[in-house]
Every structure is written in C-alpha cells, then in structure tokens.
Amino acid sequence: MPQTLMADKAAFDVxxxxxxxxxxxxxxxxxxxxxxDNAATTxxxxxxxxxxxxxxxxxxxTVRRGAYRLCEHATQLFEDSRQKVADFLGAGNKKEIVFTxxxxxxxxxxxxxxxRRFVYAGDEIIISNIEHHANTVPWQVLCEERGARxxxxxxxxxxxxxxxxYEKLLSDRTxxxxxxxxSNALGTVNPVREITEKAHAAGARVLIDGAQSTPHMKVDxxxxxxxxxxxxxxxxxxxxxxxxxxxxxxxxxxxxxxVTGGDMIMKVTLEKTTYAPPPARFEAGTPxxxxxxxxxxxxxxxxxxxxxxxxxxEKSLLEYGSRVLGAIDGLRIIGTxxxxxxxxxxxxxxxxxxxxxxxxxxxxxxxxxxHHCAQPTMVRFGVPATSRASMAFYNKPEELDAxxxxxxxxxxxxx
Ligand code: PLP
Numbered sequence: 001m002p003q004t005l006m007a008d009k010a011a012f013d014v015x016x017x018x019x020x021x022x023x024x025x026x027x028x029x030x031x032x033x034x035x036x037d038n039a040a041t042t043x044x045x046x047x048x049x050x051x052x053x054x055x056x057x058x059x060x061x062t063v064r065r066g067a068y069r070l071c072e073h074a075t076q077l078f079e080d081s082r083q084k085v086a087d088f089l090g091a092g093n094k095k096e097i098v099f100t101x102x103x104x105x106x107x108x109x110x111x112x113x114x115x116r117r118f119v120y121a122g123d124e125i126i127i128s129n130i131e132h133h134a135n136t137v138p139w140q141v142l143c144e145e146r147g148a149r150x151x152x153x154x155x156x157x158x159x160x161x162x163x164x165x166y167e168k169l170l171s172d173r174t175x176x177x178x179x180x181x182x183s184n185a186l187g188t189v190n191p192v193r194e195i196t197e198k199a200h201a202a203g204a205r206v207l208i209d210g211a212q213s214t215p216h217m218k219v220d221x222x223x224x225x226x227x228x229x230x231x232x233x234x235x236x237x238x239x240x241x242x243x244x245x246x247x248x249x250x251x252x253x254x255x256x257x258x259v260t261g262g263d264m265i266m267k268v269t270l271e272k273t274t275y276a277p278p279p280a281r282f283e284a285g286t287p288x289x290x291x292x293x294x295x296x297x298x299x300x301x302x303x304x305x306x307x308x309x310x311x312x313x314e315k316s317l318l319e320y321g322s323r324v325l326g327a328i329d330g331l332r333i334i335g336t337x338x339x340x341x342x343x344x345x346x347x348x349x350x351x352x353x354x355x356x357x358x359x360x361x362x363x364x365x366x367x368x369x370x371h372h373c374a375q376p377t378m379v380r381f382g383v384p385a386t387s388r389a390s391m392a393f394y395n396k397p398e399e400l401d402a403x404x405x406x407x408x409x410x411x412x413x414x415x
Pocket of ligand 1: 039040101102103104105132134135180182183184209211212232243
C-alpha cells in the first residue's frame with residue numbers, strides 16, 4: 001500500500017467503516033466481494049437498515065393526514081428528514097426541499113413545471129455533452145413541446161466542459177442551464193458555481209444534477225447559487241425510491257404542480273381546485289415514508305463521518321486507482337479531468353466492456369459496463385461503451401489491486 005494511503009489510514013479507518021456495511025463482508029463465487037459500482041447505487045450501513053426496520057416494525061404510519069399518535073410521529077420524522085436534507089445541502093429553508101422518487105423524477109418535475117411556466121417558443125435550454133439521459137431527455141421533450149431549442153456545451157478530450165463555448169451559447173433567449181455537478185460516465189467535477197454565475201448574468205436559471213456529487217462531497221446550494229439541485233437517496237447510502245430537489249422558494253411559488261391528486265391541494269370543489277403552497281404542491285399522493293426516514297438516517301451517518309473526510313479519502317483512492325489502472329498496457333482511461341470524482345471509466349483494446357465486466361464478476365468484482373445512460377458522451381469519446389469502476393469511502397486500495405490483477409487476466413485471455 002502506498003505511503004499516502006497508509007497515512008490516510010490513521011485518519012480514516014476504512015476497515016472500521018466497512019464493519020458498518022454488512023453486505024461488504026460476503027463472498028461472491030468464493031472470492032471476497034469487491035463492490036465498485038457505487039455510481040449506480042451504494043450499499044447501506046447497518047444503521048440505516050436498522051432504522052428502516054425499526055420504523056416499519058414499531059413506528060409506521062401515514063404522514064400528514066391523521067390526528068392519531070402513529071401518524072403524528074411519522075409526520076414528525078418525515079419532516080425531520082426534510083430538515084436534514086436541507087441542512088445537508090446548505091438550503092436556507094426546509095420548504096425548499098421537494099421529495100421525489102429520485103433524480104430522474106426530480107428533473108422531470110422541474111422540466112414539466114418550470115417549463116410550462118417559463119419556457120416558450122424560441123427560448124433556449126442549455127445542457128452539456130456529458131449528461132445522464134435523465135438530464136437530457138426531459139429537456140428534449142420540453143423543447144419539442146414548447147418550440148424551444150436545446151443547446152449543448154461541448155467538452156475537451158479530458159471530459160471537461162469548454163467554458164468559452166458555454167459563454168457563447170448563453171443569450172437573452174436562454175431560460176435554463178441544466179448540467180451535472182459530477183459526470184456519472186467520466187467522473188468530471190464541473191465548476192458549477194462559475195456555470196451558475198454566468199447563467200445568472202445572462203438572466204437564465206440553473207439546475208444542477210447532484211446525483212453523483214451528494215454522496216461524495218460537501219454541497220452548499222447557497223454557495224453555488226443554483227436555482228435547483230437534485231439528489232438520489234439510493235446513491236447516498238439510503239434506500240431506493242426516494243430523492244428530491246432543492247429549489248428556490250421564489251421559483252417553487254410560481255410553478256404549477258407536476259403530479260396532481262391528494263395532498264397537493266388547498267381546496268377542491270367539483271368546479272375548481274386551488275393548490276397547496278410548496279413543497280406540498282409538488283408532493284401529490286402518499287410519499288415513500290419509510291425511505292425518506294431512511295434517507296434522514298443516512299445523512300446522519302454521513303455527517304458523523306464528515307463529507308470533507310469522505311471526499312479527501314476518496315481522492316486518495318482515485319489517485320491510487322488511476323495509477324494502478326493507468327499502468328496496465330492496453331487500458332485507456334476515458335475521462336481525465338483535472339477535477340475528478342472517484343470514478344474511473346476505461347476501455348480495453350482487446351475486449352468489449354460487457355465481456356470485461358462478466359469476467360471480473362468471476363473474481364467477485366462488481367463493475368459496470370455499458371453506456372451508463374450517457375450515450376452522447378460515448379459518441380463524443382468514440383466508444384460504444386466503457387467499463388466503470390466507481391468508488392465509495394468503504395473501498396480499499398487492495399480492492400483496486402484486485403481489479404487490476406483481474407483485468408490483467410482478461411487481457412491475457414483475449415490477447
Ligand atoms: N443523473 C446522474 C448523473 C446519474 O448518475 C443518475 C443515475 O445514475 C441519474 C441522474 C438518475 O438517477 P436516478 O436513477 O436515481 O433517478
């Protein structure tokens with residue numbers, strides 16, 4: 001193990017952290033599980049699993065609707081989670097947090113609702129060339145419906161947004177800029193504060209897709225200055241089926257509902273309905289109650305470790321992994337941005353990513369192979385797909401050694 005990681009070990013006891021995650025101690029095909037698909041979804045600490053179990057066993061009730069004890073208690077826990085999310089993201093007001101099923105639904109909500117209120121024929125939306133489909137397709141649909149135009153920020157060969165080109169795309173027709181904070185396909189960390197400042201100077205609003213940043217770094221939406229910021233619980237060590245979006249209250253107040261029905265109304269008559277104020281206006285129907293409470297617990301867990309410590313440790317893992325994988329003949333790392341999250345996309349000269357990940361699985365190594373829901377990114381880099389090792393703070397350098405060793409076997413087999 002390299003010196004830096006040995007030094008980090010004193011500050012960050014990864015073996016102890018791993019004890020919090022029961023799933024990590026299992027073997028796969030007789031080999032220790034090496035879980036490196038954290039950009040797809042993260043594993044849950046025992047504390048979250050236990051909190052969810054206890055809530056469902058002893059405390060479960062619906063939220064918002066009843067006056068009895070179980071309901072009042074569940075509503076309190078649910079709203080406590082909203083406060084925890086607001087604090088975690090640096091939002092000033094917990095009512096600026098709307099829960100959804102995850103980032104995909106969050107972006108669809110904003111595209112639909114912001115779009116219907118603020119986007120008209122001839123207007124423009126800007127995304128980048130390295131977006132997840134969840135931050136591409138909703139804008140395409142919106143533009144088609146409203147007669148607006150979608151413009152795309154190009155990236156350089158390292159996978160960094162070309163900011164001079166971005167500036168040229170901005171105009172008084174730009175209504176919204178929607179980019180990710182961290183690219184799930186390349187790991188690029190985008191300069192979201194600068195992007196936001198430039199968009200605001202042009203009079204445009206900004207949505208940041210935070211699906212890949214919230215689990216790995218300290219986020220402060222007020223410092224970034226963005227108008228919307230999305231997240232997914234299942235990528236933040238919380239249950240699946242919950243996520244959400246921060247939005248500035250002045251915007252939420254102006255926006256029409258996306259999904260309609262129960263819980264989002266002020267008054268319904270057969271002739272007319274008036275809507276509840278945000279966030280209820282955007283949370284029709286019974287929410288993912290248990291999952292929201294699990295998310296609150298995951299945030300407590302992350303805060304207990306400290307997001308700055310997490311990102312510092314993951315940075316050292318990235319450096320180590322990039323060195324180890326970069327030393328393999330016939331392996332090309334795709335995405336070499338100066339500012340990068342702990343994620344390594346790569347292509348082997350001799351084997352397709354689908355074959356690579358299937359063979360890695362024989363060694364108990366879980367790595368994703370495919371286009372990562374970012375087909376335009378793959379086209380930009382001239383590959384049909386990549387293999388992607390995405391790390392979390394419970395990963396160890398030894399696991400990256402195991403990955404490198406297994407990749408050498410794949411190369412030998414195909415050569
Ligand atoms: N945006 C990015 C950058 C992602 O990585 C993902 C998921 O991989 C999404 C959006 C979609 O998130 P979800 O599937 O949780 O809705």
